[in-house]
Amino acid sequence: MTGDLTSPEAVADPESYFGPLRDKDPVHWNEQRKMWIVTRYDDVVWACRQPHLFSSDKLGFNVKELPEKDRAPYEQKFSPIYKAYANWLSAVDNPLHDHIRLIVNQVWTPAQIEKRRASIRQLVHGLLDEIENKDDIDFIKDFTLPLPIKVILDFLNFPHEDWKEIKKYSDSWLFYHFGGGTDEARWQSGMDGIEGLTRYVEPRVKERRARPTDDYISALIKAEWKGDRLTDEEIIVHCANLLFSGHETTTNLLANGMHLLLSNRDQWDRLCADQSLIPTAVEEIIRMEGAIKSMLRYALEDVEMKGKKIHKGDLVLLVNAAANRDAAKYANPQQMDVGRRPNAHLGFGQGIHICLGAPLARVESHETYLALSQRFPQMKLAAETFEYHAILRGRALKKLPVKLK
Amino acid sequence: MKNCRARISIDYDKCVGSRICTAIAPNVFVLNGDSQAAVTNVEGDALETIKMAAEACPVSAITIEETAE
Numbered sequence: 001m002t003g004d005l006t007s008p009e010a011v012a013d014p015e016s017y018f019g020p021l022r023d024k025d026p027v028h029w030n031e032q033r034k035m036w037i038v039t040r041y042d043d044v045v046w047a048c049r050q051p052h053l054f055s056s057d058k059l060g061f062n063v064k065e066l067p068e069k070d071r072a073p074y075e076q077k078f079s080p081i082y083k084a085y086a087n088w089l090s091a092v093d094n095p096l097h098d099h100i101r102l103i104v105n106q107v108w109t110p111a112q113i114e115k116r117r118a119s120i121r122q123l124v125h126g127l128l129d130e131i132e133n134k135d136d137i138d139f140i141k142d143f144t145l146p147l148p149i150k151v152i153l154d155f156l157n158f159p160h161e162d163w164k165e166i167k168k169y170s171d172s173w174l175f176y177h178f179g180g181g182t183d184e185a186r187w188q189s190g191m192d193g194i195e196g197l198t199r200y201v202e203p204r205v206k207e208r209r210a211r212p213t214d215d216y217i218s219a220l221i222k223a224e225w226k227g228d229r230l231t232d233e234e235i236i237v238h239c240a241n242l243l244f245s246g247h248e249t250t251t252n253l254l255a256n257g258m259h260l261l262l263s264n265r266d267q268w269d270r271l272c273a274d275q276s277l278i279p280t281a282v283e284e285i286i287r288m289e290g291a292i293k294s295m296l297r298y299a300l301e302d303v304e305m306k307g308k309k310i311h312k313g314d315l316v317l318l319v320n321a322a323a324n325r326d327a328a329k330y331a332n333p334q335q336m337d338v339g340r341r342p343n344a345h346l347g348f349g350q351g352i353h354i355c356l357g358a359p360l361a362r363v364e365s366h367e368t369y370l371a372l373s374q375r376f377p378q379m380k381l382a383a384e385t386f387e388y389h390a391i392l393r394g395r396a397l398k399k400l401p402v403k404l405k
Numbered sequence: 406m407k408n409c410r411a412r413i414s415i416d417y418d419k420c421v422g423s424r425i426c427t428a429i430a431p432n433v434f435v436l437n438g439d440s441q442a443a444v445t446n447v448e449g450d451a452l453e454t455i456k457m458a459a460e461a462c463p464v465s466a467i468t469i470e471e472t473a474e
Contacts, residue, residue, distance in 0.1 A: 049422040049440035102428055110465050342418040351440070354421045354463055 004032055005317075006390045014293055014395070015334075018322035027308040035296075035315035036308070039322035041329040041346070043305055047297065047318050048350035051094060054297035054316060056353055058091030064298065064315060078187050081176070084194045087237040090245070090353055097352060102225040104238060104356065107216060113359040116155070120363055123150050124371045132375075132404065136382070139400040143368075144254035145247075151364060152246035156239060157215035158204065169196030170244045177244075178391045197240035205236050242357075249291035250361050252396040254368055256289035257282070259400055261369070262381045264336045271338050272377040275370060281338035282365040283345060288336060290347030293321040294393050320346035321395065376404045411452055412470040413444050413459075419466035426467060429458040442466070 004010065010017035021028045022039035030037050038044055047054050059082060066074055075082055085091050089100050106112075124147060131142045149163045158166075169192070176190025205217055209232060212218040220235050230238070261268040261281070271281050295318045303310045310316060324345045325333040348355035355361070372379060382401040389396040413433070420441040426434040427442065432449025434442050452471075459467035 046440075098424075098428060102425070105425060105461055105463070108463070109460050110463070111460055344418045348421075350421045352422075352424050354423045356463070358463060 005030070005037075005392055008390075011388050011390045014321050015325060018319055019325070022322050022326060027306040027310075029308070030317075033315075033317075035317050036310055037317050037319060038305065039319045039326075040306075041323040041326035044318045044320055044323040044346055045350050047305070047316065048295070048346070048353070051097075051352050053300055053303055054318075055093050055300050056091055056097075056295075056297060057093050058085040058088060060298060061296065061315075064313070074187065078191050080195050080198070081187070081190050084198065084237050084240065087234045088241055089238065089356060090241075094352070099225075099228060100230065100234060100238065101352070101356070103223045103228070103230055104220065106223055106225075107219055108356050108359065110359040113363055116151075116360070117363050117367065119154060120151055121367045121371070123147060123154075124367045128371060128375060135403075137402050137404060139258055139402045140251065140255045140397060141399075144251045144258070144400070147254065147368070148247035148250035148364060151250075151360070152242060155216055155246065155360075156204075156242060157213070157217070162200070166197070166200065166243050169193045169200070170248060173197065173244055174248055174391075174394075178394045193244075194240065197243055198236055201236050201239040201243070205232055205239065246357055246360070249394070250357075250364055252291040252394060253286065253289075253361060254365060255397045255400050256291065256395055257285035257365065257369070258372070258402070259381070259386060259397060260285055260289045260336060261338075262379065262402070267336050267338045268373075268379075269377075271369065272373040275373055277338050278366055278369055278373075280341050280343065281369060282362060283343045284336060284338055284340050285365070286347035287324045287330075287340075287343055287345035289395060290321065290324070290345070291395055292347070292349070292393060293395050294319040295349060295353075296393065320349065379404050410472045411447065411455065412472055413447055413455065414468045414470070415442050415444070416466045416468070417441060419464045421464055421466075423463050425461050425463065426458040429461055430454045434458060 005017065018039050021037060026038065026040040026043060028037045038047060062082070062085070063071060087100065089097065089104070127143050127147055131137050146163070149167065150160055153160055153163060171193070172189045173193025176186055176193060179186050208215070208217040209221055212221060217235065217239065220230060220238070223229070261271065271277050297316045297318060299310050299312055299314045299316060302312050324347060327333050348358040380403050382403045386400065387398045389398060422436070422440045424436065427436060430450040433444060433446060433455055435445045437443040456469060459469050
């Protein structure tokens with residue numbers, strides 16, 4: 001089986017590429033990308049839960065994707081990228097991962113996030129009020145983009161009017177972070193993005209250090225785990241990470257979800273008639289059309305999976321999007337069922353790298369679909385075809401034209 | 406304060422093996438063969454520590470039921 005992971009067919013319908021692999025060659029060597037593609041539920045769960053066998057260390061990936069002659073010059077030229085990844089929660093292994101996670105996790109528990117529900121609800125309705133009477137709506141530009149940005153800016157206590165500046169840096173970083181390959185344009189884009197994000201955050205962290213308030217950054221400065229604290233450098237990278245990860249994936253999740261619901265009209269109507277189904281509907285959306293298609297790791301030891309020998313150092317793509325449609329795990333996996341339960345999907349990953357922001361993404365999703373099903377049950381798609389960005393690991397619609405009434 | 410009178414249950418449809426509970430209350434929670442959380446000794450850590458572990462769980466998979474003396 002061949003074909004590129006970012007071919008137009010695979011981008012439009014990832015299942016068309018991953019589905020046959022899951023059936024016939026669940027641990028598949030992709031010669032073009034030089035990586036293993038793992039697609040079955042049991043294998044993806046198992047690998048995610050073995051961080052001592054499968055590394056998430058992004059600095060290690062940088063070494064692997066560069067030819068040897070480029071490594072030292074790239075490290076010098078693009079040192080802000082290397083510096084950021086040295087403290088980037090999802091891109092480091094233990095013990096560094098636990099050092100950061102056990103401190104920041106204190107502010108990210110489901111109970112802590114629940115306290116933000118009322119203000120998120122207000123933001124949702126405020127945005128809907130603005131577009132209520134518009135005819136042509138791109139639901140991404142008009143709603144799923146501004147909502148998570150405003151939520152994460154509130155979270156960090158940064159002003160809403162800065163969102164355009166942050167979005168610009170974030171987009172540059174996205175192209176690098178979720179992309180692949182050695183071309184200099186991509187690396188330069190990553191550099192512009194991460195430098196912009198850290199330049200924005202740095203004075204604000206220094207300011208809270210000097211004059212603490214009751215906000216998130218001040219809480220991080222104070223937080224400790226068994227006497228261990230975060231340095232300013234670690235906090236700056238973490239906040240840059242939140243500005244990026246805290247909206248980009250949620251934008252896509254909310255848009256993918258709305259598209260999925262409106263493409264399965266019976267399920268949308270069912271939800272509008274019974275809003276107690278919203279929590280299970282959100283999990284079903286994350287299962288079928290989560291924002292992250294796959295997670296990249298590399299093997300720290302020789303590992304055997306489904307009779308294939310993965311060698312130490314090999315890149316391994318764990319395809320949660322494919323695992324989430326594994327018939328060995330789910331009845332009728334290709335069917336959307338807003339009442340599906342249980343639904344132990346892998347949309348937020350598994351193991352130590354389980355998405356830090358998942359509780360926030362869930363609250364934003366609940367509030368979005370609750371408000372839309374209450375206010376606009378007549379809502380429908382306003383285009384025949386929909387295009388996705390050709391990125392390796394994310395699932396991101398370009399536009400989502402809808403009619404609200 | 407090692408006398409915890411509580412019943413701890415873990416929802417295995419939710420547990421993602423984040424290992425946060427095993428870091429916070431290592432004498433109560435361990436990893437099982439599926440690398441999910443399991444209770445090894447309900448009195449291993451103080452009740453307060455166990456509650457902290459349950460609250461810190463990113464998917465709220467741990468439920469603690471305090472039992473009468």
